[in-house]
Amino acid sequence: xxxxxxxxxxxxxxxxxxxxxxxxxxxxxxxxxxxxxxxxxxxxxxxxxxxxxxxxxxxxxxxxxxxxxxxxxxxxxxxxxxxxxxxxxxxxxxxxxxxxxxxxxxxxxxxxxxxxxxxxxxxxxxxxxxxxxxxxxxxxxxxxxxxxxxxxxxxxxxxxxxxxxxxxxxxxxxxxxxxxxxxxxxxxxxxxxxxxxxxxxxxxxxxxxxxxxxxxxxxx
Amino acid sequence: xxxxxxxxxxxxxxxxxxxxxxxxxxxxxxxxxxxxxxxxxxxxxxxxxxxxxxxxxxxxxxxxxxxxxxxxxxxxxxxxxxxxxxxxxxxxxxxxxxxxxxxxxxxxxxxxxxxxxxxxxxxxxxxxxxxxxxxxxxxxxxxxxxxxxxxxxxxxxxxxxxxxxxxxxxxxxxxxxxxxxxxxxxxxxxxxxxxxxxxxxxxxxxxxxxxxxxxxxxxxxxxx
Numbered sequence: 001x002x003x004x005x006x007x008x009x010x011x012x013x014x015x016x017x018x019x020x021x022x023x024x025x026x027x028x029x030x031x032x033x034x035x036x037x038x039x040x041x042x043x044x045x046x047x048x049x050x051x052x053x054x055x056x057x058x059x060x061x062x063x064x065x066x067x068x069x070x071x072x073x074x075x076x077x078x079x080x081x082x083x084x085x086x087x088x089x090x091x092x093x094x095x096x097x098x099x100x101x102x103x104x105x106x107x108x109x110x111x112x113x114x115x116x117x118x119x120x121x122x123x124x125x126x127x128x129x130x131x132x133x134x135x136x137x138x139x140x141x142x143x144x145x146x147x148x149x150x151x152x153x154x155x156x157x158x159x160x161x162x163x164x165x166x167x168x169x170x171x172x173x174x175x176x177x178x179x180x181x182x183x184x185x186x187x188x189x190x191x192x193x194x195x196x197x198x199x200x201x202x203x204x205x206x207x208x209x210x211x212x213x214x215x216x217x218x219x220x
Numbered sequence: 221x222x223x224x225x226x227x228x229x230x231x232x233x234x235x236x237x238x239x240x241x242x243x244x245x246x247x248x249x250x251x252x253x254x255x256x257x258x259x260x261x262x263x264x265x266x267x268x269x270x271x272x273x274x275x276x277x278x279x280x281x282x283x284x285x286x287x288x289x290x291x292x293x294x295x296x297x298x299x300x301x302x303x304x305x306x307x308x309x310x311x312x313x314x315x316x317x318x319x320x321x322x323x324x325x326x327x328x329x330x331x332x333x334x335x336x337x338x339x340x341x342x343x344x345x346x347x348x349x350x351x352x353x354x355x356x357x358x359x360x361x362x363x364x365x366x367x368x369x370x371x372x373x374x375x376x377x378x379x380x381x382x383x384x385x386x387x388x389x390x391x392x393x394x395x396x397x398x399x400x401x402x403x404x405x406x407x408x409x410x411x412x413x414x415x416x417x418x419x420x421x422x423x424x425x426x427x428x429x430x431x432x433x434x435x436x437x438x439x440x441x442x443x444x
Contacts, residue, residue, distance in 0.1 A: 027269040027306075028292035030285065055345070057292075078347035082292045091345040100346055103268065104310025104353035111307050123356035124314060127387035130348065172303055173269050173295075174286040179305040207305070 004166040005195055005216045009039030012189045012217040016154055018045050023110060023152035023181040024052040024062050028081050031174035033158040033191035034061040035220060040156070041068045049073045051110070051152060053103060053177060054081035063087070071096060075150065077103035100130060105147050107180055113151035114183025114212070121146050155185025159208065162192040163199070166213030167206045175207065182212040189215045221415035223367075223396035228440035231256040232411075233322055233364050233394045237263050244268065244313065244354060246323035247291040250364050253322055256443075264300075266318055268350040270309045273301025290350070313350065314357035321358035323351060325365045325390075327380045330427035332390040332402040334361065335382035348385070355386025367395035367424055374426045376400070376407065397421060399438065406430050411438045 006012050013036075016022075022040070026032025032052075038061060040048075050071045056063025063086040065071060074096055079087045090096045101109070102124040112120055121144035125131050135146040157178040159168035168190055170178060182188045190213050224232065230252035237243055237253075239261040245253050254276055257263050265274040268290050275296035278284065282296070289295040297303075312318055327335040334355050337348045355361055368375055376393065393400045398421055399411035408430045412421060418431050 028288060030269070030288050030292075076347075078349040079345040080347050084345075087345050092343070098345055100348055102348055102352040103306075103350040104314055104357075107306040107310050122314060122353075124353040125348075126356070128352060128384045130352065170303075172284060172286040172297070173267070173271055173288055175303055175305050176269050177306045180307050 003164045004210075004213060005164050009036060009217060012036060012215050013039060013043060013154070015187065016040065016043055016045050019047045020045065020153035021049040021051060021151070023155040023185055024050055025155070025157040025176065025178035025181050026061070027053055027173070027176040029057050031158050031170070031176045031178055032056075032061045033156050036156050036189060036191040036217065037061045038064050040065055041070060046070055047072045049075065051075040051106070051150060053077050053106065055079035055084060055087035057081050057083040059086060066090060066096060069095070073097040073099065075099045075101060075106070077101055077106050102130065106150070107177060109147055109150035110152075110180045110184035113149035114180065117149065119146055119148045150184065152181065152185045153187065155181040155188040157181050157188065157190050159190045159192045161194045161196055161201060162190055162213070162216045163196055163201055164216070165198060165210035166190065166216055167201050167210045168192070168208035168213060169201055169205055170207055179208045182208045187214045188212055189217060191217055191219055193219050221413065224413060224438065224440055225443065227252060227255075227443040229364055229394055229396055231440055231443060232399065232438055233362065234258065236392070237261065237320060239263070241319040242266055242272070242317065244318050244321045244358065246321070246351070246354070248324045250322040250324055251289065251291055253364070266309075266312060267295070268309055268313070270304045270306060271295070271297065271301065272304075273298045275301075310350065310353050313353045316357055316359055318354070318358045320360045320362060321354040322362045322364055323354060325363045325375070326382050327375050327377050328363050328365075328390050328393055328402070329377050329380045330402070330407055332388045333380045334363065334385045334390050335380040336385050338383040340382065351385045355389045360391050361386070361389045362392040362394065363390050364394045367397040374424070377426045397424070400429075408432050409435055411436055413438050
């Protein structure tokens with residue numbers, strides 16, 4: 001019998017180690033797995049690379065994780081979102097490295113990782129300094145920049161409902177990066193509001209099919 | 221001569237949006253454009269975080285914390301609207317499915333280069349968000365910005381002095397003084413505010429301006 005539902009965050013995060021890359025879902029404070037991400041702090045792992053559109057807001061979730069000094073590097077498109085007090089403080093004393101990526105490129109790099117694609121050419125950023133050091137190619141008269149896949153050791157995502165197989169549905173704009181991160185994580189952990197019986201989710205409405213999900217944990 | 225207010229600038233940009241267009245509004249002043257969409261036109265707003273058919277702010281009591289706009293403010297969904305994930309959202313942007321992107325800017329060049337993500341001397345962590353994707357992929361990029369910096373500095377430049385967001389992408393600029401088109405013949409003045417003439421506008425604009433034959437005055441209403 002398949003049962004991906006785990007009891008508690010320690011089981012949800014088992015196997016995480018120093019230097020791992022974490023894909024953390026969310027756009028601003030919406031669709032972020034706050035409790036799951038904060039549970040990483042308790043594990044004692046360090047030198048993490050955190051991939052997240054923003055650098056968290058306030059002092060919760062991703063912001064709490066980087067404030068605790070667990071991340072060496074942040075890969076993001078827009079670190080200073082609402083209430084950027086933590087990233088402002090860390091960046092001011094250069095206590096964290098930031099790799100800035102155009103938002104669509106960030107998303108597509110994770111899709112490539114999940115899809116077994118060895119990278120892609122995009123026009124976004126090709127004419128800018130974010131393309132410095134990257135391969136450029138003119139295709140049909142337009143300049144493109146080559147971007148590599150961005151896989152994660154763990155994807156820590158937030159969904160609304162799950163079943164024990166790990167099928168997921170989301171709520172409104174809380175979907176954002178979560179489905180693509182689910183595809184790109186070696187181990188994908190979904191924090192969900194509700195766990196329902198197998199078969200209770202409308203198959204036509206499932207956004208993330210179970211194959212992309214390894215563990216499901218309920219929001220406490 | 222009274223420069224347009226921010227609301228009047230947003231109103232003016234809204235008047236050019238046509239029935240049936242899919243439009244992305246950037247954060248900051250461009251978000252105000254949604255308040256002045258001409259009645260009778262169905263204009264579908266795209267939000268980079270996975271929304272088509274986005275409405276304005278919710279009424280009190282109808283707020284949903286899972287429904288936000290690109291600026292992270294609470295939003296609503298109109299009938300016909302849909303939610304999707306980030307990959308689809310940026311596929312729409314890069315793939316040329318968005319008809320019009322309206323963004324703020326620090327500088328625009330005479331050839332339509334856009335600089336709107338990094339300023340000189342900002343010591344805070346840099347952020348680019350979806351601006352480069354929009355600059356590269358929207359069918360049309362229009363800019364909404366004050367004509368000059370607070371210190372009187374030029375923002376419509378011969379060449380941008382700040383780091384670029386995209387090259388040759390801007391087609392129209394709405395400022396508090398004028399509506400200008402970026403064309404092969406240079407920057408063409410389509411509209412100016414009451415009391416302003418080309419000489420006065422040229423003094424606060426670096427590239428040589430061309431006055432359109434059919435130029436007119438901006439007739440913006442008083443907006444409170």
